[in-house]
Structures are given as C-alpha cells and as structure tokens.
Amino acid sequence: MPIFKERGYLRVNLDEQRDESLWMQCKSCGELVFRRRVRENNNICPSCGEYFFLTATERFESLIDDGSFEDISLPIIADDPLEFEDTKPYAKRIAEAQETTGLPGAIIIGSARINDRPVVMGVMDFRFIGGTMGAVMGEQICHGIEEAIRRRCPFVLVTSSGGARIQEGLFSLLQMVKTSAVRTRLAASRLPFVSIMTYPTTGGVQASIASLGDIILAEKGAMIGFAGRRVIRDTIAQELPSNYQTEAFALEHGLIDRIAAREALHEELATVLSYFNNSHE
Amino acid sequence: MSDERTLDLLEAKIAELRELDKLDGMDLAAEIQRLESKLEALRVERYAELSDWDRVQLARHAKRPTSLDLTPHLFTEIFELHGDRLAGDDPAMIAALAKLDQRTVVLIAHQKGRSTEENKARLFGMPRPQGYRKALRMMRMAERFRFPVISLIDTPGAYPGLESESLNIGGAIADCIETMMTLTVPSVAAVIGEGGSGGALAIAAADRVLMLDNAIYTVISPEGAAAVLWKDKGRTADAAKALCLTAPRLAELQLIDEIVPEPLGGAHKDVERTAAALREALQRHLDEQLALPDAERLEARFRRYRTVGRFHTLPDAS
Numbered sequence: 215m216p217i218f219k220e221r222g223y224l225r226v227n228l229d230e231q232r233d234e235s236l237w238m239q240c241k242s243c244g245e246l247v248f249r250r251r252v253r254e255n256n257n258i259c260p261s262c263g264e265y266f267f268l269t270a271t272e273r274f275e276s277l278i279d280d281g282s283f284e285d286i287s288l289p290i291i292a293d294d295p296l297e298f299e300d301t302k303p304y305a306k307r308i309a310e311a312q313e314t315t316g317l318p319g320a321i322i323i324g325s326a327r328i329n330d331r332p333v334v335m336g337v338m339d340f341r342f343i344g345g346t347m348g349a350v351m352g353e354q355i356c357h358g359i360e361e362a363i364r365r366r367c368p369f370v371l372v373t374s375s376g377g378a379r380i381q382e383g384l385f386s387l388l389q390m391v392k393t394s395a396v397r398t399r400l401a402a403s404r405l406p407f408v409s410i411m412t413y414p415t416t417g418g419v420q421a422s423i424a425s426l427g428d429i430i431l432a433e434k435g436a437m438i439g440f441a442g443r444r445v446i447r448d449t450i451a452q453e454l455p456s457n458y459q460t461e462a463f464a465l466e467h468g469l470i471d472r473i474a475a476r477e478a479l480h481e482e483l484a485t486v487l488s489y490f491n492n493s494h495e
Numbered sequence: 496m497s498d499e500r501t502l503d504l505l506e507a508k509i510a511e512l513r514e515l516d517k518l519d520g521m522d523l524a525a526e527i528q529r530l531e532s533k534l535e536a537l538r539v540e541r542y543a544e545l546s547d548w549d550r551v552q553l554a555r556h557a558k559r560p561t562s563l564d565l566t567p568h569l570f571t572e573i574f575e576l577h578g579d580r581l582a583g584d585d586p587a588m589i590a591a592l593a594k595l596d597q598r599t600v601v602l603i604a605h606q607k608g609r610s611t612e613e614n615k616a617r618l619f620g621m622p623r624p625q626g627y628r629k630a631l632r633m634m635r636m637a638e639r640f641r642f643p644v645i646s647l648i649d650t651p652g653a654y655p656g657l658e659s660e661s662l663n664i665g666g667a668i669a670d671c672i673e674t675m676m677t678l679t680v681p682s683v684a685a686v687i688g689e690g691g692s693g694g695a696l697a698i699a700a701a702d703r704v705l706m707l708d709n710a711i712y713t714v715i716s717p718e719g720a721a722a723v724l725w726k727d728k729g730r731t732a733d734a735a736k737a738l739c740l741t742a743p744r745l746a747e748l749q750l751i752d753e754i755v756p757e758p759l760g761g762a763h764k765d766v767e768r769t770a771a772a773l774r775e776a777l778q779r780h781l782d783e784q785l786a787l788p789d790a791e792r793l794e795a796r797f798r799r800y801r802t803v804g805r806f807h808t809l810p811d812a813s
Contacts, residue, residue, distance in 0.1 A: 289809040295748065296739045300724035349804025356801065378714050380724060383739045384750050387714040388803045390693065391700045394669065395676045395800045421665035421693040426673055440665035440693070441655030444722065452656045459660060469663045
C-alpha cells in the first residue's frame, strides 16, 4: 500500500515517473532481471546481490511500519544566494533535479513508526544533486530534530550524500554548524539520535551531523569517509588500498557501531531503539 | 598593470638607494622620494581593484604572515601546549595559553610552514585528526577554567589520506563543531589566510567570525570546484569568483562580522600593522562577548547558526 498521504504542495510520490519497462539490466553483473523482483528484493540484484540506490521513498518503505509514514518536511526549496553558475546555472540544476526525482530537495523528513515506536526520520536521496547538503537540507534536518524534541521521540537520519552543496558556497559549509547546533538540543533533551550511513556518506555530511549519532549504523556497501579519492589524488597523490572508505574499514577503525545488510537494517534499527525506551518515555 | 615582482624590485631598488644615500653622503633624497611616490602609485593601481583570484593568491602568498608570525604581536605572553593525549602532536594545529592584554585565553590556530622544510613538518597547515583532537582538548580546558577561545584560521583543508581516515578525521571535525556549540565561554575566530572547508570550519564555529581583508573562506578550494563542477582545472579563477570566498563578498552576504584591514599589497607588506589591527578587533569583539550573560551569548550563538542559509518557502496549498 502507498505510505504517502496526499499533501497540498510538492508531493513525495515517485510512482508517476518510475520506468515502466518490465526488465532492467544490472550494472554490476550485466544480467537482465525482472524489475519487480528487484523491487521486492529491497532493490538488491537477484542475480549478483549488488545493491541499487534506494530513493528516499523506497528507503522509508524498507525501514518503517506499513502505513505509518507522514511527510512532515517543511515546504521549502533551494534559493540561489550566490547566483551560482558552473557549466549550468544552479537554478537550472535544481529544477532538473526536482523534475527527475519528483522531490522538492535532497531530503525528506517523515514521522513514522518502527515496530510501533514513533520516530522522526530524515532520509536523503542521492539522485538529487548527489544528496548534497545546502540550506534546504540543513533546515530540514534541524526541523526534523526539533520535531523529535517536540514529540519526545528518537531522531533517525539516513545519509546518502557527497557532502556540502558547492553551489551554495559558504552557506552550505555552515549547514554543518547549523545541524550540529540543533543536535546539541536533542542531546540536552536526552533523546537518542540514530545515524544510518548508506552509500555514500562523505565530506561535510560525514564531518558533521552523520558522525554525531549516539548510535551509528552503516548499510552494507556504504562508502564512509571525509576526503574522497579525487582529493587525495590531487593533494597528496597517495596510493589507496581497495578497502579505503568501505563500511568494513569504518567499523575496523571505530568510526561506526555496526554494519547491517539492507534487508536486516529495519530489524537492527528497531532493536537498538528498543533499548532507549526508558530514557524518553 | 605591473605585477607583484616589479613592485618588489622597485622596493628593493629604493632600499638600495637609501643605503647608498647613507654611505657616501650623496644627496639622493629627491630621487628616493620620486621613486617612492612612483611605487605607491603603482601599488594603488595594482591593488585597488583585486580580483577574487588575486585575493586567493594573496591569501596563499608564500610570505603571508602565519599564525606564529602574528601571535607575538597579538598577545603579551604565550605558552604553547602539545599533543592530543591520544595519538600524537600535530604541528599543523597549534594550541596555547595566551594573554590577550591581561586576560588568559585559549589559542587554537592552524599553522602553515614558513619554509619548505617547515612545511614538510606542518603539512602546509593541513591538520590531521590529532590536530582536531588537540583543539578539542583545548576547548574543554577553556570551558573548565572559563578561558575565552581565540582561533586563527589558515588552512587549505584537513589533511586527507589513509591515516586521517583511519583516525576518523570527519568525526574529529564534527566533534570540534559540536563542542564549539556547547561552550559557555565566548569564542572569536579570525580567518587570517586560507579558510579551507571543513578543516577550517572545525575551529571557526565561533560567536564572532572576523576575516583579514585578503583572506578567503570557502566550502571547497577553487581548484576542487573547477575539477568537480567544470571538469576543467583551468577554470580556477572562474570558480574563485563563483564561490564568493573573499572577505568583502562574505561580509555582503552577512556571513562574517568584520573585515580587518591589511596594508596595500597584502598582510606580508607590514606584519606589525596587520597584527595591530587584528589585535584591536579581537579585543573589541571579545570584550563585547564577555559583557553578555552566558545564557544570552549562548542563545545568540544558537540563533546565528540556526538561521544560517537561504531558501524559498512554498505557499502551502492545503
């Protein structure tokens, strides 16, 4: 059943622009696979086990109780304070991302239940300019945390982001401070924050809100780290091992608490939340 | 338009003439004066209209005063401390107890090298996780003893690479930012050269943020932006302009509180004068912050960062 309620403004509903063809080719193994089987399999290739990106909608569906979702995102969209233009004007880039994803921005904030426990959850969508954090994402995350405080429930954030939104310049860098500032208020309210890192959680998002979880879970296949391979190549030209910034590397070096396969993430999240019930109820 | 080298040559020539003038009592005063006004005119011509890319180059200038070049003029006394008590001591991030006028403050600052040799040790001012954890340790000390925090920002960015990732550089930066948000003591940050991305921000999330006139502060280096967005490393000057990374532009956007003036030609032309202006500004902003009750200052800091960013609100059709 559809988990999204009708809203007056930009709706989070990807149904109308889903590719209707029955078959798709896995980019990893090259197999032609039945699209519905992929969908039913948590967007994991039934042939080789490769994970496909989840849209924000699909991520919510995979983590929360059926029918419990309510979109509580603020009705806001990106401004262009620097009138930024690279090979394309930023305003155009935003419009195109909204067109292809059907989303107003790179994150959706929802209230939901997980094993009947209320939570406020933010989910990033990598398709929207690489899930980058600009003023809209910063504001939505703060709004989500403040809603969690108001409702006295845990805050969960699923990250999938290349880092700060370059086109918003210093405004985007400062979202790292903004989200961290509000995060301290959640802590003062003694409400738990579970950060779930998925592919990829890098740059300014990893170096701020994503790393400030009381609990940090990672999805199998996540890429986790601060500086990507391009930066390393251009700055210090260091040879990197193949496990660089993998979720296993992150666990081994103490960056995260646990790794879960996509199909096990819901149970993992529900379980960890169950330990926090007497701190906020 | 003359480039900086021409101006430097002329400046050296004038210095030579002064020596000559002293030595054999030749009366060169008129000639010296003529050349000096020429130099001044050329400087004004050269530096009156700096492009954003010019400022990037000034911010990175090899002779630009580093933190340790400024500190003797900023503080009456300084006592450097070392180590993160965990994994090592990072010379790219210096920490000290210092006296600003009579008051003890905690100083946290990026430190670039002033020679190739020193840059090897200080990694061009790019801190590793050890540096951010040293900064964290100092923030906690500041909180315990109610010392205000002064930070000087001058880094191309955090040091990337395998070791940094192994020690969770992103997490260390996040911890610094979060801790700066919880300090009950005042904090004043000044970008003195390069404010490069998260590596700069980690110690810049302060109550007040100042910038030297030719400093830059940016989400990504112009080179990085050119590579990522333009896919063309030749477009760095365009990227510098688009990023709005100069002090005047950031002041217009109301993202910084004050521009501290530099001498014509850049801070390296007169380090003492630059430092004197910076000291005055640091002192004034700190005094203003100290005059506020803690609760009020914390609330103002929260509002400052909670409200940063611009977006459009859609009309709610419901």
